[in-house]
Amino acid sequence: MFNTIQKEIHQIFDRTFDRSLRLAVTGLSRSGKTAFITSLINQLLHINQADNSHLPLFESARNGTILGVKRIPQLDLSVPRFDYERNLAELEQNPPHFPQSTRGVSETRLAIRYHRRQGIFSYLKEKGTLYLDIFDYPGEWLLDLPLLDLDYRQWSQFLQQFTTPTRQQLNQAWQTKARKLNLSAPANEETLAAIAESYTDYLLACKQQGLHFIQPGRFVLPGELEGAPALQFFPLDYLTASEWESLEKNAGSASYFGVLKKRYDYYRKHVVKRFYEDYFAHFDRQVILADCLTPLNHSHAAFEDMQLALHQLFKNFHYGKRNLLSRLFAPRIDKLMFIATKADHITSDQVPNLISLMRQLVQEGGRHAEFEGIDIAYSAISAIRATTQVNVIENGKTFKALQGVRSQDLQTVTLYPGSVPSKLPKADFWRNRRFEFDAFEPRQLEKGESIPHLRMDSVLQFLLHDKL
Ligand code: GDP
Structure with missing residues (x-):
């Protein structure tokens, strides 16, 4: 009422x-x-x-x-x-x-x-x-929602499930650097910044390969936080359960482990949460x-x-x-x-x-x-x-086709990109290459x-x- x-x-x-x-x-x-x-x-x-x-x-x-x-x-x-x-x-x-x-x-x-x-x-x-x-x-910022509910260890373990061959290959450079760190030793800001940058490069490389699931989402589109220590951390997704337990017990707050954990918590509370609250x-x-x-x-x-x-x-x-x-x-x-x-x-x-x-x-x-x-x-x-639709006659039959200026060579082309599946496609869709299109330039x-x-x-x- x-x-x-x-x-x-x-x-x-x-x-x-x-x-x-x-x-x-x-x-x-x-x-x-x-x-x-x-x-x-x-x-x-x-x-x-x-x-x-x-x-x-x-x-x-x-x-x-x-x-x-x-x-x-x-x-x-x-x-x-x-x-x-x-x-x-x-x-x-x-x-x-x-x-x-x-x-x-x-x-x-x-x-x-x-x-x-x-x-x-x-x-x-x-x-x-x-x-x-x-x-x-950026939608990437919304990918950080689960972080609100995960502590540093849970988040690192959550990321362990993403092990496709492409990701593993892209992953190597920053992981090699991270694995060399003695996590109990006193933290050096520059070392952390360098590994975080390498981790960001990995996320950017994923995007370039068309892989969109990345965390933390802010790393690829930092906005005004570019270069801030709040974005200089990375997951420890290569640690075993016993390594986590030992670090949680023994590593001090000024150690690499301690600083990484602090930065993750800061990011979660002040960057992710604030976005949800303020916007x-x-x-x-x-x-x-x-x-x-x-x-x-x-x-x-x-x-x-x-x-x-x-x-x-x-x-x-x-x-x-x-x-x-x-x-x-x-x-x-x-x-x-x-x-x-x-x-x-x-x-x-x-x-x-x-x-x-x-x-x-x-x-x-x-x-x-x-x-x-x-x-x-x-x-x-x-x-x-950027395109207009035209009718093309081939062997006496009329087809719909697209006309536009192709980005690759700036030529005006007429093409038929193929049919879009109405349901979620299975692997054979790509094997048969039933759909292919070019990028077009906008019209003046x-x-x-x-x-x-x-x-x-x-x-x-x-x-x-x-x-x-
Ligand atoms: P954002 O990153 O989400 O802001 O994406 P943009 O709006 O910058 O779009 C990315 C690119 O997609 C553009 O540079 C264009 O190449 C292409 N694009 C976006 N909208 C259209 C559209 O309506 N038609 C065509 N042909 N291309 C588009």
Whole structure:
């Protein structure tokens, strides 16, 4: 009863006053966050009273509810600004480029002026403003969630399970250095910094090989913590149980072991936890982007690794009763959208398969049941569309194909990338090489023109329509 009254009061309050919405966008690196936010802002800024043909599926634009959108200064001055102008300039220059990728948290604020269509205000022709705060943060930071619940030893042991041949090979350089350390000896800062750097190189090498599951996530995208001692530690995943026991009993707090443990705890409490407290707990809506197509292009191992990393990332949105997150914070996300990006790499007939694949990645093993009380949607989009679809006639038959400027040699090519599996693919998918695509360059944008896209309007419809 109390809850209902509270909800009603909240709704009345919401309708009476201007409101704000905190929208967070995340995804693993290169999933397309920068492109997505640049396009989202651009599509909104191009809404006007005369022509909204660039957003046919966004009702609030189509029916004239939105009067205009402008960028305004963000509230939190300590968070870097999302550099929309620079990103747009990259697309307008000759030759055009995709904007530079996300490196840390950034923020931007839009004011959306609209006609109220609901409640008593619609009769009064009342106007309102929705302040939209958009946050961009690396998905890698969400991979650190389990650390909140693991001590140094548990974390090191947790990492022991990742022993694929590729990882073992990449692992060697830093492990050789780490194994040489006498962990009971007094710690030398420089030695620790050097081994931590070598460990970071290993994590970066994993990413380069298309392996996304890495911890600590901050090491590859440190943001403002670059070079800080808080990031100069590494796991001791090569120690036996008896070695742990002996070190825990005998190594002093100034020893390598003692300092590593202290730094891990600091990282956990002050870096990971603070991110959840300061940002995560305050988001209203969340978009999670995933580039499913590149691992399909790459290898089975790359696809499996992406799956593992995404599952780790999705855990951040399971608010079950006894969940770690709900125990520590009270996140309040009411809408969550999973989006497969770069859909301009496939022909339009393959888009339903891509959405279905995204859905399977999320729902595998019945995990969707765990997103309690959150409105969920799945989509596939292209934020900055670099190709156009053409029909090709071969042997009297018509096929859909893609045309664009190939990044590798800057030639205009027409190609058919193949079909996207609608279910999680098995190893033979890569053996048969049924899917292969090239990277394309974006088209040069004319001044004042909106960014060409695929289905960004359906994203806006899900995320914003009910608030306008
Ligand atoms: P971030 O690391 O998540 O910020 O990823 P970016 O937004 O920087 O995207 C990484 C790369 O993916 C870009 O440099 C582009 O090459 C590519 N990309 C992103 N979005 C699109 C898209 O809509 N279409 C195409 N063709 N490529 C895209």
